[in-house]
Amino acid sequence: KNEVEQSPQNLTAQEGEFITINCSYSVGISALHWLQQHPGGGIVSLFMLSSGKKKHGRLIATINIQEKHSSLHITASHPRDSAVYICACPQGGSEKLVFGKGTKLTVNP
Amino acid sequence: KAGVTQTPRYLIKTRGQQVTLSCSPISGHRSVSWYQQTPGQGLQFLFEYFSETQRNKGNFPGRFSGRQFSNSRSEMNVSTLELGDSALYLCASRFRQNTEAFFGQGTRLTVV
Numbered sequence: 001k002n003e004v005e006q007s008p009q010n011l012t013a014q015e016g017e018f019i020t021i022n023c024s025y026s027v028g029i030s031a032l033h034w035l036q037q038h039p040g041g042g043i044v045s046l047f048m049l050s051s052g053k054k055k056h057g058r059l060i061a062t063i064n065i066q067e068k069h070s071s072l073h074i075t076a077s078h079p080r081d082s083a084v085y086i087c088a089c090p091q092g093g094s095e096k097l098v099f100g101k102g103t104k105l106t107v108n109p
Numbered sequence: 110k111a112g113v114t115q116t117p118r119y120l121i122k123t124r125g126q127q128v129t130l131s132c133s134p135i136s137g138h139r140s141v142s143w144y145q146q147t148p149g150q151g152l153q154f155l156f157e158y159f160s161e162t163q164r165n166k167g168n169f170p171g172r173f174s175g176r177q178f179s180n181s182r183s184e185m186n187v188s189t190l191e192l193g194d195s196a197l198y199l200c201a202s203r204f205r206q207n208t209e210a211f212f213g214q215g216t217r218l219t220v221v
Contacts, residue, residue, distance in 0.1 A: 030207055041146075041197050043212035086152065095142060095206055096165045099152040 003027055004089050006100035013107050019074040021103045023087035032070050033088040033097065034061050043086075046072070077107045111135065113202050115213035122220050127188040130216045134181050134202030141183040142210070143175060146197040155198075158183055159206075190220045 003026045013019055023032070031050040037043045047054050047061040049070070054061050058077075063070040074081055084104050088097040114133040122128050134141050142165075143155040154167040158177035175185040181202075187194055197217050201210040 033210065035212075041199070041215040041217065043199060043201075043215075045209050045211060048209045088152075090207075094165045095140065095157050095203070096154045096167065097142070097144075097152075097210075098154070101151050 003091070003098050004087060004100040006085075006087055006103050008103060009101065011103055011105045013077050013105070015078060015107055015109050017077050017107075019077050019081070019105065019107075021072045021085050021087075021105070023070045023072070023100055025068050025070075025087075025089045025098075027089065027091065029089045031090065032063055034070070034072050035086040035088060037084045037086060037102070039083075046085075074105075077105075079107045079109050081105060082107050113200060113211050113213035115198075115200055115216050117216060118214065120216060120218045122190050122218065124190055124192060124220055126190050127186060128190060128218060129184055129186045130198055130200075130218070132183045132185075132200035132202075132213060134183070134200075135204075135211055138202035138204050138211070139181050140203040140205065141177055141181065142201045142203075143183070143185050144199045144201070145169075146199060146215075147193075147195075152199075155185065187218075192220050194218065195220045 005024045034046040058075045060073040084102040086102045088099045091098045116131045140159045142157040146152045157165040161177045172188045177183045197215045199215045201212045
């Protein structure tokens with residue numbers, strides 16, 4: 001069983017919609033990472049957070065340490081947001097990241 | 110400042126051969142981690158180097174090895190290639206532990 005679970009696996013939205021992607025983890029962590037991967041492979045780090053909430057443009061990430069749950073929100077979604085979103089947690093206090101399976105987001109115009 | 114650079118971007122090798130991939134981290138970053146991404150297994154941690162020392166290793170066979178040089182550049186080597194080694198290999202660099210990871214574009218390895 002993967003220690004990091006994401007939902008949904010696939011998400012299709014219309015341009016302008018509010019998007020939520022969820023991530024649950026089973027181990028204690030120091031911080032959680034949200035990553036974005038476009039076709040072609042390159043990964044971009046969106047957020048690294050250990051508590052509360054972070055915002056960058058139309059992207060918002062929240063984490064609840066007690067519930068071992070994090071969410072990534074995209075407001076006013078745009079077709080260029082279409083990508084795979086991946087959450088990752090360091091395992092056992094090390095730098096070894098354990099990844100979720102990813103959420104493939106498609107935003108239609 | 111320049112990002113993480115991985116070379117080559119694409120590689121085709123034959124079963125049984127060996128391959129070396131290179132990763133140049135962001136200037137000043139001393140930690141380099143390597144990951145394998147396949148459609149079936151997703152992203153998996155290979156190993157992490159910090160100041161030329163391997164600090165963590167994932168669950169991969171001994172055919173997978175790596176090293177880090179004094180300038181923080183890192184290489185990973187896969188010997189006796191198998192078809193299942195076909196994957197996107199990504200490296201990421203960090204300034205230090207518990208900081209943001211910056212990823213390269215990856216090397217897509219195809220084993221035929």
